[in-house]
Amino acid sequence: MSAFSTDIGIDLGTCNTLIYVRGKGIMANEPSVVAVERGTKRVVAVGDDAKRMLWRTPGDIIAIRPLRDGVIADLETTEKMIRYFISKVIPRRWFVKPRMVIGVPSCITEVERRAVEESAYKAGAREVKVIEESLASAIGANIPIFEPAGHMVCDIGGGTSEISVISLGGMVVSNSIRLGGDEFDESIIKYVRSVHNLIIGEQTAENLKMTIGNATPDSKLEKMEIKGTDAITGLPRRLEIDSVEVREAIQEPITAVIEEIKRTLGQTPPELAADIVERGIVMTGGGSLLKGLDTLIANETGVPAFKAEDPMNCVAMGAGMYFSHLRGANANRSIYNSIK
Incomplete structure (x- = not known):
């Protein structure tokens, strides 16, 4: 070269x-x-x-x-x-x-x-x-993909979530759904409109998710003020929303991701499944940064889950x-x- x-x-x-x-x-x-x-x-x-x-x-x-x-x-x-x-x-x-x-x-x-x-x-x-x-994300997360052992990667991007079991450099099981961080934002937009009659944009929803969003109940209740358009009067309006409401808003897409992880685990050969239980699920992609998501996945699947060192950049690096x-x-x- x-x-x-x-x-x-x-x-x-x-x-x-x-x-x-x-x-x-x-x-x-x-x-x-x-x-x-x-x-x-x-x-x-x-x-x-x-x-x-x-x-x-x-x-x-x-x-x-x-x-x-x-x-x-x-x-x-x-x-x-x-x-x-x-x-x-x-x-x-x-x-x-x-x-x-x-x-x-x-x-x-x-x-x-x-x-x-x-x-x-x-x-x-x-x-x-x-x-x-x-x-790509497995390589970027420094997972030894060419060894004869099972590794599970859950990559949650903006438009898709992909869960794969990798061994000897190849995909043994792979499932992908066209659902990711964008759907989290869309769910927040729908929730705020249906519950509070307030129309907000994608950037406001994303900011809510990143600032006070969480996937598991937190001992500390966080609040944030947002601005949007009143769905009834058409006039600008402020609203204070808390972390419990945000968690409720994104519950449906998060459940869909967890169900896909469970389905992938169910399709994994027993020997590789044993490796995954020992090594855990490596989470990559921007969606994995949602607070408490790794804890929720571990609780729901019984398999340890943890974020990669640099989840946002894993695909590009790999x-x-x-x-x-x-x-x-x-x-x-x-x-x-x-x-x-």
């Missing part, structure tokens, strides 16, 4: 896009939002600048999220977004195109997978490898380290074969 070439890992998330450059670390972490000019589709802003425009744009500018439920909903805009992020992390003087590894949910179709590859090639990749988010891990695994196999 040329000294001028590089490996790039991309976590193409519904909420955020993260880019990891091998040897340099996370070089980009921005919202998966693109602001375009209505009619011409000319890109006005990408990432943080575009997110600030969501629901605040004038009539001639549209701020859109080109990915929904972990897959590409708008191919052209996604390509422009990837190209923008790549241009931020790779100097233009580098004339050798990078190799890209992209983490995607295992539930996407072959057509959706090809759309991801096509976007990456058009954005300037010389080689594209698409791998499951669970596999994708970026994929080729080097593969080389290491192949080298170990060669040594083993020569001994035999």
Whole structure:
């Protein structure tokens, strides 16, 4: 491989896009939002600048999220977004195109997978490898995936949650549902409207979840003031909401994630299940940062659960380290074969 070439890992998330450059670390972490000019589709802003425009744009500018439920909903805009992020992390003087590894949910179709590859090639990749988010997050969480033992990873992203059992570098069991942090936010929005007749936006709901949200009862009752539009009068209004209400609001999507974890455990071969009981469930993705979620999962499944060291960045880091891990695994196999 040329000294001028590089490996790039991309976590193409519904909420955020993260880019990891091998040897340099996370070089980009921005919202998966693109602001375009209505009619011409000319890109006005990408990432943080575009997110600030969501629901605040004038009539001639549209701020859109080109990915929904972990897959590409708008191919052209996604390509422009990837190209923008790549241009931020790779100097233009580098004339050798990078190799890209992209983490995607295992539930996407072959057509959706090809759309991801096509976007990456058009954005300037010389080689594209698409791998499951669970596999990428396991590598990013420093799990020894090539050893003959079972490891369970639960990756809760913005649009999808993926639970997988990995052994000998492959997926033994994998289940994925199109539900993640976005659904937590949506549940809060619906709850506040139905219980308090207040209409709030996605950013307010996300702030509530991150600030006072919890998955298990807490001894300390936390409160937070929010602002929105009264559903009856149409006038702006303030409201104080507490952590118990937020927990009640997100109970349904959390239960769905736990049921998927239980289903995956039920499909796991006994020998690997024994390994998982000993090693625990490793949680990655932004959704795993919800306070008390690891405790709730452990209580509901009887299996220890804990957050990875850097859950938000695991998929991007693992994708970026994929080729080097593969080389290491192949080298170990060669040594083993020569001994035999």
